[in-house]
Amino acid sequence: MPEVTQDLRVPWEEDPGDLYEHAPCGYLTTLPDGTIVRVNETFLAWTGYERSELVGRKRFRDLLSPGDKIYHETHYAPLLSMQGDVHEVAFDVVCADRRRLPTLVNSVLGRDPAGHPRAIRTMVFDATERRGYEKELLKARRTAEASELRVRALQQVVAELSAAPSAAEVAGAVVRAPAAAFDAAFCNVWLVDPDRDQLTAVASTDPDGPARDDIPCSSSRPIAEVARRGDLHVVPTIAAAEERFPELADTMRRTGIRSAVLLPLTTGFAGETIGAEVLGVLSFGFTEERELDEPELSVVRLLGHQAGQALDRARLYDDAGRREARAMFLAETTRALEEPYRLMPRARNLVERLVPAIAEWAAVRLQIGPAGLLADAGGPAPDQVRLAERVAIVVANGKAEFTDVGADPDCAVLPLTAGGKVLGTLALRMAPGRRTAAAEAAFLSDLADRAGLALENARLYEQERAIARTLQRSLLAGDLPSDPRFAVETHYQAAAQDLEVGGDWFDAFLITQDKLAVVVGDVVGRGIDAATTMGQLRSAIRALASAEAGPARLLERLDRFVDRVESARMATVAYAEVDLTTNEMTYACAGHLPPLLTEPGGSPRYLLDARSGAIGSRAGSTARIEHRVPLSPGSRLLLYTDGLIERRTRPIDKGFEVLARTYAGRRDSPLPGLTKGLAQTLVGGDHPDDVCLLCLSLGTEERLERSIGADPVQIALLRKDLRGWLVSHDVDDDSTQAVLLACSEAVANAIEHGYRNDPFGIVDVTATISAAAIEVEVTDRGNWKGPTGEVSRGRGLRLIRQVMDQVNFDRRDGTTVTMRRTRREAR
Structure with a gap:
């Protein structure tokens, strides 16, 4: 098939220059650095610039908006350099009249024969209509x-x-x-x-x-x-x-x-x-x-x-x-008021349950004593003068008052009654947004009736408890003897939730100037009879003790004593006498638990010799025996009653094991607070039996070694223990105060900085003394580095350096602070 040739020539001559200048898009030619060297008429018409304003005077990026300049530098220019071309990049071109022209830009980077950047050819399309369509x-x-x-x-x-x-x-x-x-x-x-x-x-x-x-x-x-x-x-x-x-x-x-x-x-x-x-x-x-x-x-x-x-x-x-919630609140409040046994805790418990659950403010006023008792919560309180007038009216007539208007809207005053007697008043102001006091009259009256009965029971309990505790205190030992040669620490803990006094007791007294007697006993039974017998038995021991008698003869005399005081029969006693000149102890146990002895550097051991039956028991031999034990300086003797270790859920041998292990863990603890700490660890606060402990620390330790937990409360106990040790070594008062202050600060720093995230840390304190100086070492194994990695120095370091003559730090294994103070007589 023959080819057909078409003549596509246009019937006029096209001028290339005119085509460039009036093209339907803007053309720019720039050098590699962005300088404009050529621009067509279309771009100039769009932007309103003169050619002379741009060519050789502006760079392409100079025509862009601030945000697009950043994009040109971070994206457009790098892409063009790497790829050689970029297509349809959206830029806002800032025109001569400062308006912004939305455009789309295509750019091609031209290079010379050697491959070097030569020029940038850019086509600019008007995107105004497209932007409007997109909007x-x-x-x-x-x-x-x-x-x-x-x-x-x-x-x-x-x-x-x-x-x-x-x-x-x-x-x-x-x-x-x-x-x-x-x-x-x-x-x-x-x-x-x-x-x-x-x-x-x-x-x-x-x-x-x-x-x-x-x-x-x-x-x-x-x-x-x-x-x-x-x-x-x-x-x-x-x-x-x-x-x-x-x-x-x-x-x-x-x-x-x-x-x-x-x-x-x-x-x-x-x-x-x-x-x-x-x-x-x-x-x-x-x-x-x-x-x-x-x-x-x-x-x-x-x-x-x-x-x-x-x-x-x-x-x-x-x-x-609301009805269900009120019924539940009454039931829960009734149960909550039964938990504390004392009067004011119950009153505070009542107002704390009311505020803010029911009331914005509440107060309980009890007609007890000349001034009465008050427990309140919330605030602000109503007009006190007006409130006092209303309280007096309610106490007088026993009827509740509700106020919905006036200075104290939604304020109610209700009588707290029991057995027809007005004990006091409950005043409250309903929380904003809740129903009025008058609308809640039935609920509030029911609440006041229940509260009145609970408070009356607490008052009676507290009255009987006060009588029992007064009797208990009067029958326990008075002031314990004080002597640099020994220290005595005691603790008595009454049975929880029990009004009756018990028969557990302790005593310590000097028979002569150089002979000390310590005793712990337990009378059978509870109540007034047991407490009276305990007082008689304690007085009898003081009267029968003498320098010549000794523990065995004293127990034999007690056997004859109970023939006249039948209630003392079967009482148990652990009795010991210590010769303060020879540090020799003689002891005897009449049916009582064995004493626990700890000597420096040794493990706790029970003293199982010199045992015989309870006082007045007629079973077996009536002869009493005693045993002598030499004691090293720093020895500690623990006497205790059965409430410390006996439990219904375990054998007695297990109780002995637990006590020995716990006592061993505290053998380096300061003596002050030791007996209380043992009771809290082994018994806690809720125990059905009395607990009585006496710890005797004998002699002056040449070297004081103590370990305390990372608890700031322990610092005060350590200070008391260290003070006694320094005084027993005749350290002058200025040096004593300086050592106490420095040691306290060092221990506080160890707890705060070394163990700030470790509540189970241990701080070891060692003190030695010579004729020339006192030296104290405080050691912890904590990490003193703070969050930034810097070693914390502790706020008390400057104070330590002021009161001590030498202070050294060793951080190779934890932190050890060594402090030395020259004694005044050695200066």
């Missing part, structure tokens, strides 16, 4: 998304409302809806309180919103007006608010809100106002002026209707829930 599409898309968001938000709140059983939960669900559906800046929910004839703010998304704002329904405030009229109000501008709600306009200016919506929450159908009851008001606002279109208004009205229906349903649940 319209984006606006339509956002409108659709906003509509979908509102629908989803409404669906979500409807689902939450259907599951909300109380008005508070309904308000919590409603208050979140405007932010989700309309992007509101804040939202508040007020509910109508028919008892008070007011609207109360119950929920808010604004941190500075009305956390507690009560508005009378008759108020002229916009919220009250919306509640009365039941109409939806949209306030698009502050100026619009100024015309109808001047108060709202002031609030909008103060909070930065530019437009607002006030929506009544009604029980009627959506859009229906006649016959509909307004149960609350929802208000929300925007930070910009905004008009709501009809679809948005429909969603708002539907939200108000759904919330109103949910509130109507929740009121029924609230009434039932």
